[in-house]
Amino acid sequence: MTHAPTPDFLAQLTAALPEGTFRPRQAGELDDPRGRHEGRAALVARPRTVEQVATIVRMCNAEGVGVVPLGGGTGLVLGQVAYDGPEPIAISLERMSAVRGVYPTENVIVVEAGAILANVQAAAEAEDRLFPLSLAAEGACRIGGNLGTNAGGLNVLRYGNARDLCLGLEVVMPSGEIWHGLKRLRKDNTGYDLKNLMIGSEGTLGIITAAALRLYPRPKQEAAAFMAVTDPQAALDLLSLARDMIGEGISAFELISGVGLDFLTETLPEVRQPFAERPEWCVLIDLGLSGQGEPQEALGALFEAAYDAGLVSDGVISSSAAQRAEFWAVRERIPEGNKRIGSISSHDISVPLSRIPAFIPDGIARLKALGDIRVNCFGHLGDGNLHYNVFPAKGQTREAYESIRAQVKKTVHDLVYEYDGSVSAEHGVGRLKVEDLERYQDPVKLAAMRAIKDVLDPNGIMNPGAVLRVRD
Structure with missing residues (x-):
């Protein structure tokens, strides 16, 4: 168990690094983006x-x-927000943002962990390559945080999570030793996969300081389409047809509900x-082709087949890059609309694809039994990831529902567990x-996680309280 740093230790720490390395915490910089917790350091x-x-x-x-x-501070599960316990030292990677190298013929880019995601995308584009990780916070989030949380985003269906886009890492271990694992290899079967252990560990096993990332050829032709579907089952059938x-x-x-549009x-x-x-429901389909064929034609043929099958009732296909961007603006601003409404409880969940059509109405029915609420269900249908967020009735505020907030969360998560999600x-x-991890996770996995943590970080200094509870 950690303790608060003494004035003598802070003086020693400050003296050991160049002048200007340390500063006091600034107002708001370590706080929860949803405004519920104030971070400390x-x-x-x-x-x-x-x-x-x-x-x-x-x-x-x-x-x-x-x-x-500390990456970009955009995380939504308090991984970067140490709001209780002894004050830690927050380590911001903001000054470690360099692109160390781009290797177009290898389809690899090597970047430091403080690089902003949008800047990594731009560096890849300058070499006519694509770094496909894309999410709403890409103008502020940093690669180290993306890897630390194994971020998903919009293109998982085609390119995978952050884990699938990483070839090698440089990591500072809890002992202060540096693991030089920054390799650009697709194949490396030399023992345990430490890279994939670090990815998704949320800074509890080490601090990622640089990464070698996969690049891809840029699609030469892109288009998007909105298609109105009758219900989530029709959306799932449309995905199969597509x-x-x-x-x-x-x-x-992407699945989008009428509530989100409202x-x-x-x-x-x-x-x-x-x-x-x-x-009531619609989907946003994005298509990128590198070879022969026109994406608008492909989307048009898909719409006709889906219409004939009774899956879609209306649709619009982008005719230009500007219109495609306009379509995506609808999807990408849904979280902003949610924030302005003010959620009672927000949930980032996944469910087996075939069970999503039953899960969505089942959850709504159980939640409405708790009170007058609205559910905005949207997200990445292609990989089974839904943002299943619960909001007050129109004209009400989330504060009026504070007494049921914990029950709302438990209702959703219990249902996810029932559906093997x-x-x-x-x-x-x-x-x-x-x-939630303690309640729903397999106990054997939890025990293995704890054992790994105890071996790699026996003093428990790495992001204490995140992922695993601090032991007394």
Whole structure:
């Protein structure tokens, strides 16, 4: 168990690093983006090199002082928000943002962990390559945090999670030693896969300082389409049909509910919506082709086949890059609309694809038994990841539902468990879902996780309280 740093230790730590490395915590920088918790830290470190990170971690480990890695601060499960317990040292990777190398013929880019995701995408594009990880926070989130949480995003259907996009890592271990695993190899069967152990560990086993990432050829032709579907089962059938007709060209397949469109109308009326009469459900399909064929033609043929099969009732296909971007603006601003409404409880879940059509109405029925609520269900249908968020009735505020908030969360997560799903699909566990992990996770897996943590971080300094409960 860690303890708060003494003034003498803080003085020693500050003296060991170049002037300007440390500063006090600034108002709001360590806080929960949803506004429920205020993060704490004795100091914020801003190292410039992996050796400086190693020095900080080594000294904190010897002293028994916790360290919390800080990326862009956009995480939604409190992984970066140490709101209780002894004050840690927060280690921000903001100054470690360099692109160390781009290897177009290998389809690899090597970047430091503080690189902002959008900048990594731009560096790849400058070499006519694609780094496909894409999510709403890409203008602020950093690669280290993306890997630490195994971020998903919009293109998982085609390219996989962050884990699938990483070839090698450089990591500062809890001892302060540096693991030089920054290889650009597709094949490396030399023992245990430490890379994939670090990815998704949320800074509890080490601090990622750099990564070798996969790149892909840029699709030469892209298009998107909105299609109105009768219900989630029709959306799932449409996905199957799209795979049969188009194959690997489908980059994303997003499910959007009429409730989400209503929220945009209510809070962001300037967002241009695709349908004159909003449907109960619709999907956004994104297509990228590198070879022969026109994506608009492929989407048109898909719509005709789906219409004949009774799966879709309306649709619109982008005719330009600008219109495709306009379509995506609808999807990407749904979280902003949600935030303006103010959720009672938000849930990042995954369910087996074939069970989604039953899960969605089952959950709504159980939640309505708790009170007058609205459910905005949207997300990445192609990989089974739904954002199943619960909101007050129109005209009410989330504060009026505070007494049932815990029950709302438990109702959703109990149902996810019944449906053989996961209560954390792409956001991680952080501190928000530690109890959920204990309640729903396989006990053998939990015991193995604890054993790994105890061996690699025996002093418990790495992001204490995240993923696994701090032992007394």
